Amino acid sequence: MQNPLLHPQQLPPFSQIKVDQIEPAIDALIEENRHLVNALTETEQDHDWDSFVQRLEDTSDKLSYAWSIASHLNGVMNSDELRQAYNACLPKLSAYWTEMGQHKGLFSGYEALAKSEHFASLDKAQQKVLQNTLRDFKLSGIALPEAEQQRYAEIQQRLSELTNTFSENVLDATQGWYFHTEDPSDLQGLPDDAIEAAANAAKTRELDGWVITLDFPSYYAVMTYANNSAVREQLYRAYSTRASDQGPDAGRWDNGPIMNEILALRQELAKLLGFTTYADLSLATKMAENGDQVIGFLNDLAEKSRPVAEQDLADLTAFAKELDGTEQLMPWDVSYYADKLKQSRYQVSQQQLRPYFPLPKVLNGLFGIVERLFGIRIEEQADADTWHEDVRFFRLSRDGETLAYCYLDPFARSNKRGGAWMADCRDRRRLADGQIQLPVAYLVCNFTPPVSNKPALLTHDEVTTLFHEFGHGLHHMLTRVDYPEVSGINGVAWDAVELPSQFLENWCWEPEGLALMSGHYETNEPLPNELLENMLAAKHFQAGMMMVRQLEFSLFDFKLHQCFEAGVTDVQQVLDEVRKQVAVMTPPKENRFQHSFGHIFSGGYAAGYYSYKWAEVLSADAFSRFEEDGVFSPTAGEAFRSNILEKGGSAEPMELFVAFRGREPKVDALLRHNGIVKAA
Template identity: 35%
Template sequence: MKNLSALTFLMIMTTLLSGCKSKQAENNPLLETWSTPFGVPPFDKIKTEHFKPAVEAGIRLHEAQIDSIVKNTETPSFGNVIEALDRSGEVLNNAYTVFSLLNSAESNDRMQADDMEISPLVSAHNDNIYLNDRLFQKVKAVYDQREYLSLDPQQLRLTEQTYKRFVRAGALLTPAQKEQLKKINEQLSRLGVQFGNNLLADNNAFTLVIDKQEDLAGVPASIQSAANTEAVNRKMEGKWVFTLSKPSMIPFLSYSERRDLREKLYKAYLERCNRGDSTDNKQIVNEIAKLRLEKARLMGYPSYGAFALDDEMAQTPENAYALLDKLWQPSLELAKKELEEMKAIKKAETGDDSFESWDWWYYAEKVRKQKYDLNEEMLRPYLSLDNVVQGIFQLSNRLWGITFRPVSVPVYHKECIAYEVLDKDNKHLGILYFDFFPRPGKQGGAWCGAYREERYEEGKRIAPVVTIVANVSRPATPNGVALLNLDETETLFHEFGHALHSLFSQVHYAGIGGVEQDFVELPSQLMENWAFEPDMLRMYAKHYQTGDPMPDDLIEKIQRSALFNQGFTTTELLAASLSDMDIHTITEYRPIDLNAFEKEMLNGKRGLIPQIEPRYRYPYFAHIFGGGYAAGYYSYIWAEVLDKDAYEAFVESGDIFDRTTAESYRKNILERGGSEGGMELYKKFRGHEPDIKPLMIKRGLIEMPADTAARPAPLDTAARNASIRRIIGQQ
């Protein structure tokens, strides 16, 4: 019977693909079998005009597959319902995944315009699946019998997660409510695309152009050179251009003696999409907030935050708030102490201790120099991009024995590079792309994605194709070496942790490949812990010209400055997390003056000092209005509780490169995807629930024990049995 079903499916697929091809879609590489090395996307053949026809054809094919599941007259089973559903939609998924990832990394006007049509199409298609009552009844029939079907653990988990996914998508709503939900989802999809397009346009629109050398006072020569290269690329020879990308903006804010220019640059960053012009996002944010609340109400929740967190480790906004509130006051008090140190320096230099947000980076750098005899320009020569990447590779080899081999495969931009990742037995684990530098068609920030997720077909593992996209400092000259700062170095370690999560995955079904939002940052943030360990720095931090290792006195300075500026860093992170939660826990919508709402909730209610802005303001908060972190930005600090406690396992072993601990972490977390809940996976690795103390010590919120070698003891038996809410949220 399985052979007959496969043959029928093949005939349907062939008929559809041949019948639906218009002249525009003929020879569309997104609709063909990818014969590229390792099955990577055929980037060398894909053109912008291929995406929309491919997505439309993929939708039609997926509809036929769903229809085949619904019309199957056999008794609903795991194989003909749950597994069939999990295996469906590959053509659509391939096309839409490539489109979505490229639209973030290498976009253009045509792609952005097409996205206004493509994303709502895909959203409506997903609704048609999850709100299909006949399909849901088949899913429910299998779910109701799951305990009697002799399912293995992954099959049982997939069945339960599939049912839950349908319910959370509205499968239990009335027909009228389903129609209302479809309209809401379609509108949200369009608004999210428009938000992102506006932000990209605003990012690209502003430049700080300097045409006098004296206006660069204080800016290091390497930063000047990079700004000059940017100007040359923009046909502005003889000038210097600074942009709103972090690798350009932060060094200028840190070193420029021109306070007026620092103000101009930082205000441009803060006021993105907030100026009442064609790219203003305030009304879009209002509409998104209103629609999300309507959706939550439809689903039976008082707020969107309550709806979103019901499926996460935190479970409720109250638990997320409990963690944020626990950290807020000590972080803010630490930041205030940092401010007083900087104001004292400013007064000594200028006779005036007035202080604004655009002064923070400049005077923080002076504090670092004064207290620790350290500035980042001393470190950059040892943190070349090549050295950092090789350091990450060396770390991965020491922990798990994996290796990385450069490969020649199609790429979407000439600056991309690719590696084959080989396991300790030289078996193929996957392909890893890197795309490092900012450019006009790329969104800001850094992220990790997968052009193909790991899965199994007929017992054979299909390896993932993973991509790391970043915006780190370009070389100061066209043929020069990219020299990174500490933050950029840490960012690459972070994103590589996400990549390992994909590369190591051994999950048989796509439907359980993902983890909870507030668990997903654990693998990435755990990797950050190694970045500046002395033994790690000795391994990879080599001078880009001489090859000499970073001197021990510099390494010692990095260690002594570990708590530098932690009050600021933690406070701005928490402020953004609170802003996200605040707007998503409203229970009655009224038009929101976003600037006033933010000021009231952060400065008025919680006492945020005006010298610190939240990491993201609503009009450019892409994580929550243009990405997947709505009511979920708290997950970065939530997962940091996990990652700091998890790193203690390596410390307690006596060797931060301990293979046994690394293998346990790989086996119990990295390979498992979402085959179990995050807390269950964590406890299998760690042996107990997480302790918040390592996080608070790392961020300087409580003092390190007098014996610096001493570490917080593991939780006692009673604490191990306590809930995550008590440990993280209310302890």
């Protein structure tokens, strides 16, 4: 049987993939790529797009495809065997990618093509590929002396190992602790489905009673609904000290030394490439022009938001004292009393909304909204080969033409990384024979699975998460760019990549959109008008506190990467100083949020977490056109699809935004949508 990891034109036959196939497949593809690169560059010759770039794309796409499958399975079906195979491939891939980034013959070939007469005959997307590639060669150390190139390679390999270990530690720490009780009073206040899930978790461990884990749905239910403050505190302290030197598993999976080494290596890498800080290196591929602009942007939002956040906290503190006589509000009390205050003020809570958001109804509504906005039809393909029985597979089409496919893995389970994300399985690209390889996306969430005979019931927050990730998916799947380096989300400036995801969230707050995605799971009755009105009225509830929390993360990330100096900078001190500036509630000293901050230590957001707020300016202003034209305006929908979703990274984000909106973005809509300033 041929190795199923080697055929990107086919959909992955997951049932046929064996863990012991991964490393040999990666080895074979690396050697195939090396052989082609050497053949194309060993003699000086004039190249055109087809004889050079197309051939390189053909072979590198196979490697990208195989590694996307291995990486995906490592995240959603983690096991000791898979982890071992994945880790065995990391140093080989790091060495290969560094080698290609510093390959002088390859660089010369791209540079010659960019300077040739042939360049003028290329379309705009092809020219962007060449421009980006030459930029990336420089950022890969192509101009460095040999000794420094070698050090660059060593740093990249070590970083790939460290960031993966960071992620593994967070997963192990999350899975490694749980709260077991046989006392039903510990669960008072929890909704029935959370209690049933806790009973099931105990049974899987062959225990009596109930088990609460640190998987987010389980943790969130306790922090929001459990009446027992001591239980909430115990969960909070375990969750906020994961993978650190504090808490119940102190030192067992400690990411502290790993963070320091990651930061030191990033700073060394930046200086090797001629940048003062890693933050400066990060901005070389982003919309923001410099660090001062980023810090100024975040400080301005903080200045406008903190007074609102302070009032939010004062309201919450007064309510807790009035309700229970609570004199001092603690971090593990915030979600609990916020839910109670929200119910008191607006007669609405996430738990009240759950019965009206069964996952099947939400999906139908999501697909209906996408069809009305962009003319896209989404249909489930029942016979797909997947990695788990909960996974579903869908086909996207327009006017009968198949555009893309996507997998949806919706539920939390053991050995699955927490959070929600979209990842690419396969990129859209034009093949050598002229056919089009269609894009395929992975959409992953961690919702509470169905219990008893009920479908999975989502909170409104989870509905918004699903829309967010599907927005990323649309960016990947609806692209009409035929060159993988700039198709879909590829080549998009990181601080613009959240535009489609945050944009799609808006329909979760529009009555016309909510009517499509909601209906009681037993009767299909629509969301009652009173509950709908209360939910919409509560949209900006605690908005100030939520805003400063995100600004805390963004400023911490950026300032840390601006100032870090090995052996001098204390990571905790940087975070503490940022909290003094923007936070309205100081967590306990043992809180080690940063030790599980995967976005910046094992994801792609290092010195780029600010991108969420930066892109939110774009998304809020983009949606304001629909507020003006109508939330299902076909003209506005067509314009967003054709100017943003279809173009991918083939042009600069500001150019695409102006083409859609008719002007550059303004921050006003962001402040209004977040409730920081009142609508006029």
